[in-house]
Amino acid sequence: MPVPIRVLAGLASLGLLAWGLYAIDDVSDARWLSILGVAWLLLLVAAYVRLPNMPQFSRSLIRVALVFATVLAIVSVQLIRIQVIKQDDIVYRTAQSADGTDAIANPRVVLTPLETKRGEIFDRDGEVIAGTVQEGDHYYRTWPDPATAYIAGYFSPFLIASSGLEAEYADVLSGQTGNNPISRLFNNLLHKPQTGSNLRLTIDADLQRSAHALLDGQNGAVVVIDVETGDVVVMASNPTYDPNQLFTTSPAGNPEAQAYWESIINDPDRPLVTRASLGLYTPGSTFKTVTAAIAIERGYAEPDSVYEDDGDIEIDGRVLVENNRPDETRSEWTLREGLMWSLNVVLAQVGLQIGGDEFWEAAEDFGFGQEIPFDLPVSTSRLASSEDFLDSSNAIADTGFGQGQIQVSPLHMALITAGFVNDGVIMVPRLVDAVVSEDGDVIETKPTEEWLQPISPETAEDVEQMMVDTVTSGSVQGAQAPGYTIGGKTGTAETSTDTPHSWFIGFIGEPGQKPRYAVAVVLEQGTSGLAAPVAIGRDILVQTMQE
Amino acid sequence: MPARFRPTFRSIEFGLLIFPALIAIIGLAIIVLVPRAQLDWSWSEIWVGLAFAGAVLVMSLSLGIRGFRGDQTILPITAMISILGLLMIQRLHPDLAAISDAYSALAQRHLMYLAAGLVIMWLIVMLLGPIGLIRWLQRYRYLIILSAIALQISTFFIGTEVYGAKLWIEIGPVQIQPSEIVKLALVAFLASYLDENRDLLASGWKVGPITLPPIPYLIPMGAMWAACLLTLIILNDLGSALLFFGIFLTMLYIATGGLIYVAVGLGSFVAAAYGAWLTLDRIGIRVQNWLNPWKDPLDAGFQPVHSDYALASGGVFGVGLGYGSPTYIPEVQTDYIFSAIGEELGLLGTLAVICLYLFFVVRGFTIALRARDGYVQLFAAGLSSIIAVQTIIIVGGVTRIIPLTGITLPLISYGGSALLTNFALSGMLLYVSGLPRRV
Numbered sequence: 001m002p003v004p005i006r007v008l009a010g011l012a013s014l015g016l017l018a019w020g021l022y023a024i025d026d027v028s029d030a031r032w033l034s035i036l037g038v039a040w041l042l043l044l045v046a047a048y049v050r051l052p053n054m055p056q057f058s059r060s061l062i063r064v065a066l067v068f069a070t071v072l073a074i075v076s077v078q079l080i081r082i083q084v085i086k087q088d089d090i091v092y093r094t095a096q097s098a099d100g101t102d103a104i105a106n107p108r109v110v111l112t113p114l115e116t117k118r119g120e121i122f123d124r125d126g127e128v129i130a131g132t133v134q135e136g137d138h139y140y141r142t143w144p145d146p147a148t149a150y151i152a153g154y155f156s157p158f159l160i161a162s163s164g165l166e167a168e169y170a171d172v173l174s175g176q177t178g179n180n181p182i183s184r185l186f187n188n189l190l191h192k193p194q195t196g197s198n199l200r201l202t203i204d205a206d207l208q209r210s211a212h213a214l215l216d217g218q219n220g221a222v223v224v225i226d227v228e229t230g231d232v233v234v235m236a237s238n239p240t241y242d243p244n245q246l247f248t249t250s251p252a253g254n255p256e257a258q259a260y261w262e263s264i265i266n267d268p269d270r271p272l273v274t275r276a277s278l279g280l281y282t283p284g285s286t287f288k289t290v291t292a293a294i295a296i297e298r299g300y301a302e303p304d305s306v307y308e309d310d311g312d313i314e315i316d317g318r319v320l321v322e323n324n325r326p327d328e329t330r331s332e333w334t335l336r337e338g339l340m341w342s343l344n345v346v347l348a349q350v351g352l353q354i355g356g357d358e359f360w361e362a363a364e365d366f367g368f369g370q371e372i373p374f375d376l377p378v379s380t381s382r383l384a385s386s387e388d389f390l391d392s393s394n395a396i397a398d399t400g401f402g403q404g405q406i407q408v409s410p411l412h413m414a415l416i417t418a419g420f421v422n423d424g425v426i427m428v429p430r431l432v433d434a435v436v437s438e439d440g441d442v443i444e445t446k447p448t449e450e451w452l453q454p455i456s457p458e459t460a461e462d463v464e465q466m467m468v469d470t471v472t473s474g475s476v477q478g479a480q481a482p483g484y485t486i487g488g489k490t491g492t493a494e495t496s497t498d499t500p501h502s503w504f505i506g507f508i509g510e511p512g513q514k515p516r517y518a519v520a521v522v523l524e525q526g527t528s529g530l531a532a533p534v535a536i537g538r539d540i541l542v543q544t545m546q547e
Numbered sequence: 548m549p550a551r552f553r554p555t556f557r558s559i560e561f562g563l564l565i566f567p568a569l570i571a572i573i574g575l576a577i578i579v580l581v582p583r584a585q586l587d588w589s590w591s592e593i594w595v596g597l598a599f600a601g602a603v604l605v606m607s608l609s610l611g612i613r614g615f616r617g618d619q620t621i622l623p624i625t626a627m628i629s630i631l632g633l634l635m636i637q638r639l640h641p642d643l644a645a646i647s648d649a650y651s652a653l654a655q656r657h658l659m660y661l662a663a664g665l666v667i668m669w670l671i672v673m674l675l676g677p678i679g680l681i682r683w684l685q686r687y688r689y690l691i692i693l694s695a696i697a698l699q700i701s702t703f704f705i706g707t708e709v710y711g712a713k714l715w716i717e718i719g720p721v722q723i724q725p726s727e728i729v730k731l732a733l734v735a736f737l738a739s740y741l742d743e744n745r746d747l748l749a750s751g752w753k754v755g756p757i758t759l760p761p762i763p764y765l766i767p768m769g770a771m772w773a774a775c776l777l778t779l780i781i782l783n784d785l786g787s788a789l790l791f792f793g794i795f796l797t798m799l800y801i802a803t804g805g806l807i808y809v810a811v812g813l814g815s816f817v818a819a820a821y822g823a824w825l826t827l828d829r830i831g832i833r834v835q836n837w838l839n840p841w842k843d844p845l846d847a848g849f850q851p852v853h854s855d856y857a858l859a860s861g862g863v864f865g866v867g868l869g870y871g872s873p874t875y876i877p878e879v880q881t882d883y884i885f886s887a888i889g890e891e892l893g894l895l896g897t898l899a900v901i902c903l904y905l906f907f908v909v910r911g912f913t914i915a916l917r918a919r920d921g922y923v924q925l926f927a928a929g930l931s932s933i934i935a936v937q938t939i940i941i942v943g944g945v946t947r948i949i950p951l952t953g954i955t956l957p958l959i960s961y962g963g964s965a966l967l968t969n970f971a972l973s974g975m976l977l978y979v980s981g982l983p984r985r986v
Contacts, residue, residue: 090859
């Protein structure tokens with residue numbers, strides 16, 4: 001056989017094999033076997049060397065040796081395919097039995113996650129949020145309390161991977177990082193399963209349960225933050241889901257878990273979206289605190305600056321009607337009164353004073369358009385879908401009193417509120433307090449860090465006082481609680497449907513002292529008006545103080 | 548005789564044997580230590596490895612003292628392949644013994660047969676060869692092949708059935724697998740017969756312009772072969788049937804250089820296989836297990852599916868000797884031992900095993916090329932072809948390039964008869980390499 005033909009045949013064989021290795025999935029797909037067959041014939045051509053001047057026996061023997069060698073080369077290609085190229089596909093492959101009653105999966109894959117003693121997740125007092133239960137040689141994951149389970153997230157290695165802290169801290173919980181490096185090396189050398197490290201959260205499970213009791217099944221969120229440290233003490237979200245029902249001990253044969261998964265991903269209420277950090281809502285009048293703070297910080301107003309509000313205002317041909325005046329005969333109101341009584345016309349004028357460009361810039365100082373540094377996935381709040389929106393006076397006016405295009409998460413609103421009573425400093429929210437070893441030794445404590453300082457301590461003090469006034473003698477007197485100083489602000493977020501979302505933001509402290517906790521409550525389509533979020537916010541704040 | 552009795556030191560062989568000897572000792576140590584997970588052991592626990600290392604080294608020295616001047620690589624390759632088998636069986640034994648009492652003596656038996664195999668190999672080179680084993684095989688070829696076929700047929704009447712196939716005859720405590728003996732007899736017979744009639748077979752009959760194969764000379768040979776084949780098909784030992792068929796075609800081609808035989812043989816085989824697939828249920832299951840075992844993964848496809856899992860779990864480097872779970876594959880110690888190697892030693896391990904077999908075959912063919920006598924040439928080529936064809940059948944089956952037909956991986960799988968005959972095969976190859984060469 002001429003050399004060029006042999007070279008071509010060899011190259012064609014290699015090309016065909018390379019293409020087949022990547023194009024075809026199944027180990028013994030008939031097409032792949034055909035490719036192997038054709039590639040083998042081409043290899044035979046490539047190996048058909050000239051053997052002149054030798055006896056027939058020698059020539060035949062060499063030919064046979066080459067045939068054997070080419071067959072073994074094809075076998076090697078198949079081995080490379082099974083053991084390397086399609087390795088993951090095969091290792092994780094599952095299948096149903098012929099009659100559909102049973103299923104099969106690679107037992108090695110099934111056992112590895114169950115052989116690791118996964119770290120547990122505790123609340124701040126050591127109550128188990130996500131636990132590990134040993135049965136024989138295997139460890140199973142449980143989430144004992146539905147009020148805290150979803151903060152941990154689901155851990156479903158065989159069905160749908162994991163979410164929440166179970167995903168964000170997977171390496172720590174499974175012992176890949178975070179524990180003693182020497183014991184980790186030792187375990188690796190001896191092929192021993194790793195022992196995961198535990199997480200201690202800032203969450204208080206008792207308060208978390210209270211928050212769920214207060215929410216009473218309504219869709220919404222409650223976030224309570226320690227203003228000085230940024231510790232997230234409560235992060236309640238409704239609706240919830242049960243990660244226990246997603247945990248399976250094998251990749252195959254889990255019709256119930258599969259059905260549950262289908263049901264929660266198709267649920268129109270979207271229980272997998274934890275409202276507190278991932279939900280975005282129009283803040284409504286709660287945002288007036290931010291507008292006021294920006295105006296004071298930037299010198300456009302003082303708490304006692306006077307604005308005209310006689311029941312309506314015309315902006316660029318649109319008439320904005322005021323419904324919130326406590327006294328319809330008065331037409332002059334201070335900024336403080338505008339906040340206390342939630343006067344849209346006043347805050348619209350404040351917004352126009354600030355102007356679109358500066359509003360945008362100042363909102364960025366408050367964290368709008370920035371991702372909140374947090375242990376769980378967050379949705380990023382925004383002042384408007386783009387800066388251009390604020391070119392129109394009406395848009396600026398709407399934004400000033402909390403409508404327009406603003407979208408904000410409950411976590412972010414709680415952080416902003418905490419900043420008003422923490423000398424204008426917004427802390428990085430802490431959820432994971434510490435990584436703790438199996439023996440209870442603290443391996444790593446998450447630091448307390450400042451995130452933003454959008455306003456000066458003086459401005460912050462003004463806003464704080466105005467919010468206290470709102471509760472003491474303004475429109476949110478329902479938030480009062482004996483023995484505590486409480487400040488707050490409500491909000492109603494217009495939605496595309498008829499029923500709006502209702503908000504409460506607020507803070508609590510001992511009288512005469514710096515407030516200690518801030519709260520944000522949102523109720524989706526709150527049917528009972530603003531009284532409900534106010535009551536929830538007040539009660540959870542008081543209980544937090546009492547804990 | 549005294550003139551040829553000049554002691555020598557087989558330095559290449561001895562040097563190469565260091566590798567299997569070290570692997571034996573280190574491998575045994577790993578097998579002992581892994582389940583224990585701590586460094587606590589004694590020499591007595593790895594005596595198997597030490598004994599193997601000692602045995603092969605002493606064997607090399609004794610061959611040198613005997614003045615044997617044959618090939619210096621066959622013994623190291625044989626030792627290397629068989630130590631892999633010994634280690635795998637030693638490693639599988641505790642896991643298998645935990646599954647069933649039937650496996651409680653697995654490792655001991657394998658060790659016993661391996662020791663007996665080494666002795667047989669040694670005896671053939673030291674004693675049986677020099678006193679004329681090869682000539683006897685040539686002279687009594689009809690007696691040998693007929694007794695082999697008789698033994699094979701008797702399996703049908705007195706054989707023990709395991710998994711729907713009658714492969715063994717039980718004689719007291721010993722089980723014999725006749726097909727293993729038949730494969731050697733077949734090669735001995737074919738070598739002798741083909742050598743005698745080589746020219747006739749190669750030239751053929753000229754009828755006008757057409758050349759016909761010399762049919763009368765093909766008949767006795769074809770009959771012997773057909774008898775073996777038929778028995779095996781009746782006994783449902785398709786692996787051995789395929790092996791005999793492969794050996795037959797290979798030797799016919801080597802002896803005559805006639806591609807026509809190969810073409811006719813393969814053609815008739817494909818037709819027969821297709822017919823069997825259409826008519827026999829059990830063949831249909833084999834084909835489904837070959838093309839898509841995932842259709843019925845918990846029943847018929849259970850073994851191949853778990854074999855896939857094991858091979859894929861190994862990856863490039865393997866999970867490490869003793870760290871895998873190959874015993875999820877039923878009967879891993881015989882048909883699927885290659886998958887166990889794939890899981891624990893990875894792609895590097897499986898490719899190394901394939902290279903070892905290829906090297907064995909190439910050395911065997913080299914011995915055949917150098918042999919002076921036409922019979923010895925064919926005999927050596929046939930013995931090497933057994934290893935090649937058998938490896939291709941079982942490894943091709945395990946990796947699902949072809950349908951799986953149960954057959955042992957030479958010198959590695961568990962099985963007494965297989966080990967003994969394969970060591971005998973190595974011994975005969977080694978012996979004929981020491982015969983006077985062609986100049």
